[in-house]
Amino acid sequence: MASSDQFIEEQFKALDVDGDGLVTIDEFQFALTAIGETVTDEELRAIFGDADGDANGRITLAEFTEAWHRSESA
Numbered sequence: 001m002a003s004s005d006q007f008i009e010e011q012f013k014a015l016d017v018d019g020d021g022l023v024t025i026d027e028f029q030f031a032l033t034a035i036g037e038t039v040t041d042e043e044l045r046a047i048f049g050d051a052d053g054d055a056n057g058r059i060t061l062a063e064f065t066e067a068w069h070r071s072e073s074a
Ligand SMILES: [Ca+2]
Pocket: 016, 017, 018, 019, 020, 021, 022, 023, 024, 027
């Protein structure tokens, strides 16, 4: 069953530490470190870049939601 948009939004807000509605690569790295994930810079950029649809270095809720649905349907 696909995740609801509300659930995805909650995950997004958990990543968006400063609450500006955008997730930067620093926030993303911080979140991964917080849950005990150790990723290399290369892996981090690959995961982040996959979600950052317009490649401007910031993930919006819309981009995050789209990436989430994409990974679920893969
Ligand atoms: Ca932010």
